[in-house]
Amino acid sequence: MNLPPNASPLLYNEDLAPAKERNWGPFSIFNVWTSDVHSLWGYYLAASLFLFCGSFVNFLIAIGIGSLIIYVLMNMVGIAGVRTGVPFPVLARASFGIWGANFPAIVRAIVACFWYGAQTAAASGAIVALLIRDEGMLAFHQSSHMLGHSTLEVICYVVIWALQLLIIQRGMETVRKFQDWAGPAVWVMMLILAIYLVVKAGGISLTGDIPMDVLLEKTKDAGVPGVPGSFEALMAVAAIWVTYFAALYLNFCDFSRYSPDERSLRIGNIWGLPVNLILFSLVAGITTIAAFQVYGEVLLHPDQISAKFDSWFLALLAALTFAVATLGINVVANFVSPAFDFANVFPKHITFKRGGYIAALIALVLYPFAPWEGGAAHFVNMVGATMGPIFGVMMVDYYLIRKGWLNVDALYHENGEYRFQNGWHVNALIAAGIGILFSSILPNFTNLLPSWWGVYGWFFGVAIAGVIYYGLRTARSGALPKPA
Template sequence: MTVSNATIPNASPSLYNEDLAPAKERNWGPFSIFNVWTSDVHSLWGYYLAASLFLLCGSFFNFIIAIGAGSLIIFFLMNMVGIAGVRTGVPFPVLARASFGIWGANFPALVRAIVACFWYGAQTAAASGAIVALLVRSEGMLSFHQNVHFLGHSGLEVICFFVVWALQLLIIQKGMETVRRFQDWAGPAVWVMMLILAIYLCVKAGGFSFTSEIPMDVLLEKTRDAGVPGEPGSIASLMAVAAIWVTYFSALYLNFCDFSRYSPDERSVRVGNLWGLPVNLMLFSLVAGVTTIAAYEVYGEVLLHPDQISAKFDSWFLALLAALTFAVATLGINVVANFVSPAFDFSNVFPKHIDFKKGGYIAALIALVLYPFAPWEGSAAVFVGMIGATMGPIFGVMMVDYYMIRKGLLNVDALYQENGEFRFQNGWHVKALIAAGIGIVFSSILPNFTNWLPSWWGVYGWFFGVAIAGVIYYGLRAADVRPVPKPA
């Protein structure tokens, strides 16, 4: 699709390129929006987190309550940012200009891009791990895996990581339409494999069970480093599970408009979100819980990673099918959550020099550089909470600005004009930056780098960030005299 900047009066070349322009071609119906979520959720990390949270709940009933509550919150929040995308047709960094200023929007854009680079590396490492688990069935590969090491990993892990990393670059060659086509089959394919995995283990376990047979001492051992208050099954633990589940999607609360902007209407977004979020999230989480229980009954140990389970399969064919499916699933989430966003985010910094593809390449390169340090290794709950809390304040500022300050109406043309409504203080909106900065201090910096706050604070860091930044921003803007904006 080619869009001329003639459609935006007085558009500045420093703020505009074809990829950042308002979407004109809108063919992402409910099924494509649904598959944004199947691609995002159905990954090795998604399964790993769901299985980890299941242990914190202690029983299936508790798990359904906690995950169900979290999923409904996610549905509501995604509709908020998704509808903004439909109405304006702009990607996340351009939407951020309305609250942070035409140049200040680069701050939230780069924060989101850096987070995406971390997640890109984490998901790529998970996908390559599934391939490694398959290859080490061969004695020769196992020997190579055990005896050759560099960059802090085995030689086999490094090779598999690089191969998976490179494959993902091929998907973005044709732009967003290729992304849509890829996710439309990748997400459902993972569902099929997850069901096969669950059925296989249930058959080996001798039946299907919603009753957890995992002893409490094992649950305590497996969850002691999760940073979650209370023992598994307690009220405090269940509240933390819901909070962590909500925080897991913190990055996409910001940039879901990167996808919803291609939808023809708000109904398509709501219907796609309904099936893709509360319905799909609950079913996926249930399958993860059933699989975790069955794997414990079959193998006598708690296996949270799907590749750990598939590595124990007697059937080489099933192990191959599982490894390939999980690799494809992780490619799907990386493209949706961790490639598209930084591609737009980096493009927003230098629109004249960086387009969608170049922005994606930059993100992939940063993830590759991070690989030797593997900052994503450790507890799933801790990693999700720490990396997600940073983005809460940005979301709070943007949503307060769009819905409470501007009442859902935005002058889209001015988002691309250097001397328009969103210039604020020389292109930077100081009030938004102050509100977001204070929010980040309380959501991420203090709970992760000091002992000044209660130990449970970090679990709810994203929520505190949204609330603190949103309230401060609204207070700072409340006295402003605002002209009535021109509807999009």
């Protein structure tokens, strides 16, 4: 696509322009999800959620329901990316205004920085677990500390942090090529991990579940309603699984815009989401049960398991594979998005690469505070709930208000139809603000709402913001745009 006529330099640069090359077929879309899911954090979350289900069958049911919901939601935002060819912050201009779109862009960028740090810490943790098999390294790990961590952890974090910057140097095509092999690589390693444990356990039955007293002890402080295996717990697992993808519901169009058509998108999504997610969870569940049978304890982190391997070579292979896979998700989910988001704020001065560097720098500054440490379920809900209202506003605007059509050229004009109130759409900001109040602020920082509310915070945020936005937009007769 060429430069939109009369495009404002304050709203346009080459990175924010509609996609010119559309060569991300079903396999590349599929590998967006293998890169996104097949990480240490993805496994950690799946293994943690397994504990709330009480049995293997319950786990697959809950994850299956959540995965189907994820598929539907990703298709919604993905189709918008295919039709318009624009990244998330530009798409947000249609609902929040040409300047107001900076609000959801910055929110998404900040969340990405948190996840960037969490994933980098997970990858470096896999390397630390390998290194401390050596007695000298173990002694150094235990005796030397800085920035609230062991010095060895700090060194590994900085090294992994720096390696990620090398991947992005050549732009989005390099990202595609990297994810096309990084995602499948971790699948192979996950299968090796599972087979190793199953063989060591002497075989495994899918009914060989973890005792209830162990499950109760491990889940007592997670903030999930109901006892493991109860209906309340299973619904909470499905909700948390859906919320885990909250960030990508917003910016999946950063990737789908490179897809040639909606059919390619749907094929990539069906294999990458429900099929891939359920199979990945199946392996995570088997591995969790087998690890408990072999070692007599609940091990939620794969690097904890690989650290117990008798074979140093197998431990090395596992650590390197998990680290590479985690680099993959960080590049896909937590580098690309803030790169576009920060570029959207100052298009004349911040390019895609500079935006990514800003995100990486923030993640480095966050490391001493490590806000991602603690329970996986709570962290996912706290971070994800913030973005639900933004998704609600954008999807209501695109599908209910604009009927799936946008004037793409006007997204780059200062005085076009998306200017609203001097570049800010007050209706969208009000709706999103109220949604964030009920999805994130009240459940996490007050005791005004029931304790279970936070588990479903993302859903409440989507519903509340979406309904308010639709009401405000339709309150005045003739206020709705007419598709061409």
